[in-house]
Amino acid sequence: MTTQPTKSFGRQIVLWLTATLMIGVAASAAAHKYFFAITDINHNQSANSFEIIHQLTAHDIENTIAEQRNIHFSPELPEYEAFIQEYVENHFHLQMNDAQIKTNWVGLEIVRDKIVIYQEASANQFFAPLVVKNQLLVDTYPKQINTVNFISGKAKFSLTFNNSQRIATINNNN
Numbered sequence: 001m002t003t004q005p006t007k008s009f010g011r012q013i014v015l016w017l018t019a020t021l022m023i024g025v026a027a028s029a030a031a032h033k034y035f036f037a038i039t040d041i042n043h044n045q046s047a048n049s050f051e052i053i054h055q056l057t058a059h060d061i062e063n064t065i066a067e068q069r070n071i072h073f074s075p076e077l078p079e080y081e082a083f084i085q086e087y088v089e090n091h092f093h094l095q096m097n098d099a100q101i102k103t104n105w106v107g108l109e110i111v112r113d114k115i116v117i118y119q120e121a122s123a124n125q126f127f128a129p130l131v132v133k134n135q136l137l138v139d140t141y142p143k144q145i146n147t148v149n150f151i152s153g154k155a156k157f158s159l160t161f162n163n164s165q166r167i168a169t170i171n172n173n174n
Contacts, residue, residue, distance in 0.1 A: 043152035052119040095131040
């Protein structure tokens with residue numbers, strides 16, 4: 001004996017499909033329209049070091065790495081931090097006298113929907129000009145805006161980077 005679907009069952013399917021479609025549309029609309037990252041560089045004069053903190057939207061850097069490596073990339077992946085470290089070290093550089101300053105990876109933490117990345121670098125014999133190269137996420141997100149805030153003693157500078165502006169210099173007269 002077979003049973004025929006009732007009209008109420010058919011209506012439930014239509015309602016379920018409609019609700020599913022609406023959730024998908026709402027999720028798409030909720031996706032952010034602004035792509036930005038903030039980097040703070042503090043010149044710690046007493047320690048002769050640069051303390052570098054990057055704040056990136058977690059899914060933006062995850063999507064970028066997933067696209068570049070053609071993998072599903074998430075915090076569950078054992079190489080998660082190593083892949084992020086490699087990406088940041090390849091796309092963010094400090095330079096003095098035409099020589100790249102080596103940055104040391106301190107670590108990262110996930111805070112809500114952000115990834116906070118910590119680096120440090122030696123600032124022995126630091127003097128301006130300091131060249132900052134920031135290409136974080138600009139290849140994946142053409143509208144990406146990266147802000148770098150630099151503090152050294154009483155001097156404070158902010159630099160803005162985007163898809164067409166990837167290098168900037170901090171001089172004594174900025």
